[in-house]
Amino acid sequence: MLSIRDLSKKWADFSLTNINLDVKEREYFTVLGPTGAGKTLMLELIAGFHRPDLGEIWINDKNITDLPPEQRKVGFVYQDYSLFPHLNVGENVEFGLRLKKIPKSETNKKIRHTMNLLGLTHLSKRLPKTLSGGEQQKVALARAIVLDPDVLLLDEPLSALDAQTQERLRKELKDLHERSGVTTIHVTHDHVEAILLGDRIGVLSDGKLIQVGAPDEIFRKPKWEFVAKFVGVENIFSGKSELKEGLARIDIGDALIEAVTQKEGKVKVCIRPEDILLSKRPIKSSGRNMLQGKITEISDRGTTVRLKVDVGRELVVIITKRSFLDMKLGIGSGVYAAFKASSVHVI
Amino acid sequence: MKIERITALFIALGIFIVAILALPIANIFFKQFAFDLTGFLSAITDQGVLKAVGLSCFSAFLAVLVTFVFGVPLAYLLARKDFRGKALIEGIIDLPMAIPHVVAGIMLLTVFGLSGLIGGPVSPFLRFEGALPGIVVAMLFVSAPFLINSAREGFQSVDPRLEKVARSLGATEWEAFRKVAFPLAFPQIFSGAIMSWARAISEFAAVIMLVGFFPMVAPGMIWSRFYSLGLYEGMRVAVILLLITLSVFVGLKYLQGRLYAEH
Numbered sequence: 001m002l003s004i005r006d007l008s009k010k011w012a013d014f015s016l017t018n019i020n021l022d023v024k025e026r027e028y029f030t031v032l033g034p035t036g037a038g039k040t041l042m043l044e045l046i047a048g049f050h051r052p053d054l055g056e057i058w059i060n061d062k063n064i065t066d067l068p069p070e071q072r073k074v075g076f077v078y079q080d081y082s083l084f085p086h087l088n089v090g091e092n093v094e095f096g097l098r099l100k101k102i103p104k105s106e107t108n109k110k111i112r113h114t115m116n117l118l119g120l121t122h123l124s125k126r127l128p129k130t131l132s133g134g135e136q137q138k139v140a141l142a143r144a145i146v147l148d149p150d151v152l153l154l155d156e157p158l159s160a161l162d163a164q165t166q167e168r169l170r171k172e173l174k175d176l177h178e179r180s181g182v183t184t185i186h187v188t189h190d191h192v193e194a195i196l197l198g199d200r201i202g203v204l205s206d207g208k209l210i211q212v213g214a215p216d217e218i219f220r221k222p223k224w225e226f227v228a229k230f231v232g233v234e235n236i237f238s239g240k241s242e243l244k245e246g247l248a249r250i251d252i253g254d255a256l257i258e259a260v261t262q263k264e265g266k267v268k269v270c271i272r273p274e275d276i277l278l279s280k281r282p283i284k285s286s287g288r289n290m291l292q293g294k295i296t297e298i299s300d301r302g303t304t305v306r307l308k309v310d311v312g313r314e315l316v317v318i319i320t321k322r323s324f325l326d327m328k329l330g331i332g333s334g335v336y337a338a339f340k341a342s343s344v345h346v347i
Numbered sequence: 348m349k350i351e352r353i354t355a356l357f358i359a360l361g362i363f364i365v366a367i368l369a370l371p372i373a374n375i376f377f378k379q380f381a382f383d384l385t386g387f388l389s390a391i392t393d394q395g396v397l398k399a400v401g402l403s404c405f406s407a408f409l410a411v412l413v414t415f416v417f418g419v420p421l422a423y424l425l426a427r428k429d430f431r432g433k434a435l436i437e438g439i440i441d442l443p444m445a446i447p448h449v450v451a452g453i454m455l456l457t458v459f460g461l462s463g464l465i466g467g468p469v470s471p472f473l474r475f476e477g478a479l480p481g482i483v484v485a486m487l488f489v490s491a492p493f494l495i496n497s498a499r500e501g502f503q504s505v506d507p508r509l510e511k512v513a514r515s516l517g518a519t520e521w522e523a524f525r526k527v528a529f530p531l532a533f534p535q536i537f538s539g540a541i542m543s544w545a546r547a548i549s550e551f552a553a554v555i556m557l558v559g560f561f562p563m564v565a566p567g568m569i570w571s572r573f574y575s576l577g578l579y580e581g582m583r584v585a586v587i588l589l590l591i592t593l594s595v596f597v598g599l600k601y602l603q604g605r606l607y608a609e610h
Contacts, residue, residue, distance in 0.1 A: 048515075072515075
């Protein structure tokens with residue numbers, strides 16, 4: 001559907017380098033990366049706002065690399081929605097259709113349908129500055145999808161909203177995608193958003209697309225330390241791996257960790273904080289790794305508690321609030337931290 | 348309600364500057380209407396005066412129109428693009444605001460005068476000396492910076508992403524300019540046009556040096572009557588010009604306020 005081949009572009013102080021990506025028809029693809037990774041610039045290249053130095057962009061087997069933005073059939077929604085402030089909601093949504101000079105009856109039908117789809121009909125005469133962030137976002141979406149684009153590009157569309165509105169609109173975005181079926185590329189710096197929305201995720205770092213995969217793959221099996229850190233792996237240790245009886249024994253200096261991997265030599269060990277069990281007594285479970293230590297820090301996160309445990313080195317553990325209260329844990333409490341060999345990801 | 352100290356200080360400073368600006372205006376109206384009302388009434392029915400004031404207004408309008416057609420696209424380029432020589436062009440645009448207008452007159456004469464760089468070769472078809480085109484060129488030279496700079500600031504205040512989105516919605520570069528950038532920058536363009544018109548209508552030195560006294564514009568007539576017939580004769584024409592300028596200013600500023608409110 002959308003195919004990006006060896007795309008590179010150099011600006012004065014930033015470069016996008018050798019981007020290769022295939023997005024399938026009707027796919028919801030999220031691009032995850034920190035601020036300054038080049039996410040918006042990548043979308044702007046696809047939209048045709050910049051001309052690449054190298055590489056090609058294809059949509060539906062048509063090379064669009066040299067086409068101006070207006071001929072690409074690519075919808076774009078910016079982080080701040082970029083609604084035309086001098087036009088009301090109806091006029092904003094109508095903007096692209098009027099340019100196409102299609103019959104008024106057809107235009108009206110499409111506008112009605114799209115406004116209904118997004119629940120905007122009652123806002124039709126309002127100016128953008130009188131709308132809430134969530135409403136503005138919906139208008140920007142309506143303005144883009146009313147034109148039936150081949151590809152919809154969303155540039156951090158939820159980041160300017162409060163947490164509650166974000167959650168509601170995340171569901172609506174997913175719902176809208178299912179109903180419209182438009183191929184979507186959504187960039188975000190929020191890994192939860194990327195995982196919840198994306199059929200697949202691409203991780204962008206410093207202008208390079210360093211890993212592409214299913215959400216679970218990115219979340220559970222990051223290929224790079226950067227990706228691991230970015231998707232919330234807080235326990236990353238350097239060590240030396242030796243294979244024995246089908247398992248790897250990794251010496252991280254203060255402890256020996258067992259992992260399911262065939263990697264040998266210098267490795268990085270990644271353990272997600274929520275994959276670690278805590279107990280005041282040694283745990284009899286299938287977990288093959290158990291480390292003894294003391295709690296050094298407690299952060300209450302509402303329904304969960306994030307703990308730092310000194311096991312010779314600092315181990316971050318997230319447990320439910322209920323478990324925390326049941327175990328009557330506090331600073332200095334002695335605990336056992338257990339995790340399965342299969343929960344240890346090795347890079 | 349208690350006024351805070353800094354606000355009180357700012358009010359006092361503001362009153363001082365407003366007084367300096369308002370006093371001469373109030374004084375000239377007072378003198379004219381209290382002591383020479385009949386002279387004023389005869390001046391506003393004087394065909395010569397009306398012709399000079401009308402010519403000033405019309406020439407200033409033409410100067411603004413020409414600046415608008417050629418200057419607004421330039422302002423857009425200056426706001427949106429980076430290119431070699433941009434600082435030089437910006438300097439050239441600002442220069443007429445910084446030089447004495449007699450100097451502007453001399454420079455214009457060397458280009459548009461009968462023996463000037465352009466004025467000479469085109470003189471069989473188009474004359475600047477002693478003619479309307481000369482008045483317009485002189486007014487344009489001193490007034491264009493106001494419109495161009497204001498338009499540039501107007502375009503700079505429009506988020507370029509709005510035009511990008513317009514392009515993604517099917518607008519060509521021209522349509523994105525016409526339907527998005529221009530209407531959004533228009534309040535500032537309009538404001539610049541008002542300032543430009545006001546500056547043009549008040550120009551004296553550059554017009555006199557390039558065109559001469561005829562056709563006579565309002566500032567020329569004020570000077571000529573003051574010089575040959577005395578203060579009150581000059582003041583009558585000055586008051587008429589002030590009244591017209593003030594009315595146009597107030598009217599246009601009201602319109603400008605409404606434009607800003609809409610955006």
